[in-house]
Amino acid sequence: MWTLPLAAAARPRPDGRSLRQARRALLEAGAPPSGLLDAAVEASWQRSLAHGLEPQGRSAGVPHASAAQLRRAQEQRRQLLAQARPVMEFVHDQIRDAGQIVMLADAEGMLLEALGDTGFADKAARVALRPGANWLEQWRGTNAIGTALAEGRPLMVHGGEHFLERNGFLTCAATPIWGPDGRLLGVLDISGDQRGEHRHALGLVRAAGRMLEHQLFEARHGAGLRLRLHGRPEGLGTVVEGLLALDEDGRILGANRTALELLRLPASAVGQWQLDAVMEQAVAALRQRGGPQAVEGTAAGTLWARLDGARRGPSAAPVPAQVKLPAPRDALQQLDSGDAALAQQIARARRVLDKPIPLLLQGESGVGKELFARACHDSGPRAARPFVAVNCAALPESLIEAELFGYRGGAFTGARREGAPGRLREAAGGTLFLDEIGDMPLALQARLLRVLQERQVQPLGGGAPVDLDFALIAASHRPLRELVQQGRFREDLYYRLNGLMLRLPPLRERSDLAGLIAQLLHDLAPGRPLTLAPALAQAFAAHAWPGNVRQLAQVLRTAVALLDDDETQIVQAHLPEDLLDDLMLQAASAPLETEDLRTLASQRMQQMLRDCHGNVSEAARRLGVSRNTLYRRLR
Numbered sequence: 052m053w054t055l056p057l058a059a060a061a062r063p064r065p066d067g068r069s070l071r072q073a074r075r076a077l078l079e080a081g082a083p084p085s086g087l088l089d090a091a092v093e094a095s096w097q098r099s100l101a102h103g104l105e106p107q108g109r110s111a112g113v114p115h116a117s118a119a120q121l122r123r124a125q126e127q128r129r130q131l132l133a134q135a136r137p138v139m140e141f142v143h144d145q146i147r148d149a150g151q152i153v154m155l156a157d158a159e160g161m162l163l164e165a166l167g168d169t170g171f172a173d174k175a176a177r178v179a180l181r182p183g184a185n186w187l188e189q190w191r192g193t194n195a196i197g198t199a200l201a202e203g204r205p206l207m208v209h210g211g212e213h214f215l216e217r218n219g220f221l222t223c224a225a226t227p228i229w230g231p232d233g234r235l236l237g238v239l240d241i242s243g244d245q246r247g248e249h250r251h252a253l254g255l256v257r258a259a260g261r262m263l264e265h266q267l268f269e270a271r272h273g274a275g276l277r278l279r280l281h282g283r284p285e286g287l288g289t290v291v292e293g294l295l296a297l298d299e300d301g302r303i304l305g306a307n308r309t310a311l312e313l314l315r316l317p318a319s320a321v322g323q324w325q326l327d328a329v330m331e332q333a334v335a336a337l338r339q340r341g342g343p344q345a346v347e348g349t350a351a352g353t354l355w356a357r358l359d360g361a362r363r364g365p366s367a368a369p370v371p372a373q374v375k376l377p378a379p380r381d382a383l384q385q386l387d388s389g390d391a392a393l394a395q396q397i398a399r400a401r402r403v404l405d406k407p408i409p410l411l412l413q414g415e416s417g418v419g420k421e422l423f424a425r426a427c428h429d430s431g432p433r434a435a436r437p438f439v440a441v442n443c444a445a446l447p448e449s450l451i452e453a454e455l456f457g458y459r460g461g462a463f464t465g466a467r468r469e470g471a472p473g474r475l476r477e478a479a480g481g482t483l484f485l486d487e488i489g490d491m492p493l494a495l496q497a498r499l500l501r502v503l504q505e506r507q508v509q510p511l512g513g514g515a516p517v518d519l520d521f522a523l524i525a526a527s528h529r530p531l532r533e534l535v536q537q538g539r540f541r542e543d544l545y546y547r548l549n550g551l552m553l554r555l556p557p558l559r560e561r562s563d564l565a566g567l568i569a570q571l572l573h574d575l576a577p578g579r580p581l582t583l584a585p586a587l588a589q590a591f592a593a594h595a596w597p598g599n600v601r602q603l604a605q606v607l608r609t610a611v612a613l614l615d616d617d618e619t620q621i622v623q624a625h626l627p628e629d630l631l632d633d634l635m636l637q638a639a640s641a642p643l644e645t646e647d648l649r650t651l652a653s654q655r656m657q658q659m660l661r662d663c664h665g666n667v668s669e670a671a672r673r674l675g676v677s678r679n680t681l682y683r684r685l686r
């Protein structure tokens with residue numbers, strides 16, 4: 052029978068002298084004496100060395116997010132942060148007296164949030180243990196956050212086990228956090244002064260990690276069918292249970308880490324496999340028997356299981372226009388809400404994800420090019436490595452070169468003393484996303500082309516060339532071919548970037564508006580069955596959406612924020628004035644075929660007339676329609 056794997060037994064820690072000896076042996080003979088170090092620490096020391104780090108060196112050129120970049124990263128991971136905060140507060144309560152801090156980093160090693168003892172936090176900040184800093188091993192050597200990411204398991208790094216000596220005052224325990232789709236989302240960490248008493252930090256962080264994974268799973272799949280699994284019936288319903296989200300046909304829509312381990316499932320099984328591939332019982336049989344029951348034939352032998360969640364009736368989850376949400380699969384699949392053109396582009400992208408073929412994304416502003424690029428990364432073989440986005444239009448021309456290619460300390464006035472590695476190197480092993488590539492100055496295009504062809508970069512100010520390894524995705528809302536014809540974009544670079552061109556359709560051409568709205572509302576308020584009033588759904592469908600999905604998402608975000616807790620329908624009062632005016636104009640000029648649109652337009656006109664104290668000319672002017680139209684509609 053399966054039992055919960057226990058935390059690794061506390062191993063005796065090597066004392067300072069043995070660690071110094073081990074370090075010397077590593078530097079001189081290439082390996083520390085065997086058996087002295089924990090295997091994970093030893094492997095990490097080797098990696099740190101391979102990254103070119105020196106134990107006494109400083110962590111030079113480490114990326115540190117600006118306040119704006121940090122805000123953006125936090126915004127992109129707001130679901131994770133929202134679920135993580137209560138868990139971090141809980142952990143903080145346990146460690147409050149021990150002078151430690153609890154932190155959350157993303158899967159790319161960037162610290163997103165920290166809570167804890169201000170005395171220690173100040174000290175930690177001196178080694179950049181604070182939000183915005185990056186703690187991947189390649190920059191900081193062996194450390195709990197970077198090493199837990201590299202090893203994919205919970206671990207502790209104590210004092211002199213840190214590869215960089217300057218971090219030797221720390222003791223840190225960290226655990227990776229896995230999402231409901233089996234994807235690595237980040238790391239939870241407890242750090243403190245190594246002289247303190249932290250015997251339980253590893254156990255605490257592991258338990259907190261499970262709690263967080265459990266909450267993320269419930270937030271994503273709480274409204275659907277869930278199969279709970281454990282080796283003992285009493286384990287069902289606790290944070291240590293395995294969880295599978297299923298559809299009525301038994302397809303596995305989600306799985307927490309415990310379930311993946313228990314059933315020996317690869318993360319790629321999520322969204323693809325059927326339940327009968329991992330156990331003998333089918334959904335119908337589990338439902339029929341109800342309650343906790345023994346299930347046979349799993350990789351862990353006999354397990355206890357309980358099926359929760361009602362069969363979905365037609366009224367269980369009202370979504371606009373009664374659209375059925377697509378079953379969540381991987382990130383690319385989640386972008387498919389039913390439009391045939393978009394689905395085709397997703398299918399084409401998927402074919403080249405594991406090949407060295409650069410993608411070029413074209414499409415109007417706000418259609419979701421960056422989101423698409425990120426989904427390609429998340430659904431591809433480089434998902435666990437960094438996704439580095441560079442907006443070529445947002446960087447001042449004088450800085451793009453340094454930002455992309457990096458520089459040595461003192462390479463130019465205003466350069467950081469320790470230099471910077473450059474965004475291309477930060478993308479090592481992952482994906483480089485060059486947004487608004489059409490706005491890149493011509494001179495720089497030549498340099499970029501050379502770098503892409505040689506797969507090597509030489510930082511500004513000299514230094515040895517560094518090999519590059521990343522998947523490349525570029526995007527622009529400008530038609531690059533036309534720019535080439537106009538001589539504003541290099542033809543050779545165009546062909547270098549254009550391994551496969553994908554055009555993402557503007558919202559007005561998409562046939563899946565209702566599905567997309569359902570998806571957005573679901574993401575904004577998981578588990579809350581929100582709908583659009585029918586008149587609005589119709590007006591939205593007729594609208595041109597100049598700002599594309601960005602505009603639609605923003606409108607819905609504001610509307611959801613304005614809803615009272617007991618409201619589930621978005622109505623006019625939740626929409627911004629300027630959008631209402633646009634919808635009204637469109638309704639006024641369209642042949643009013645339906646009652647709903649007519650009602651919407653007349654309500655808006657009457658409101659404006661009241662705002663203008665009955666002055667028809669003023670109301671017509673502000674609405675942008677003629678007096679005659681206004682009179683006619685009001686009649």
Ligand SMILES: Nc1ncnc2c1ncn2[C@@H]1O[C@H](COP(=O)(O)OP(=O)(O)OP(=O)(O)O)[C@@H](O)[C@H]1O
Pocket residue numbers: 386414415416417418419420421422423486527528571600601602604
């Ligand atoms: N399918 C989608 N589901 C949820 N949100 C989406 C979707 N597509 C786009 N968005 C949202 O719309 C906004 C714009 O997306 P994104 O930045 O990817 O567009 P873009 O085409 O790269 O825009 P630009 O050309 O201006 O850089 C983002 O806030 C994104 O989260």
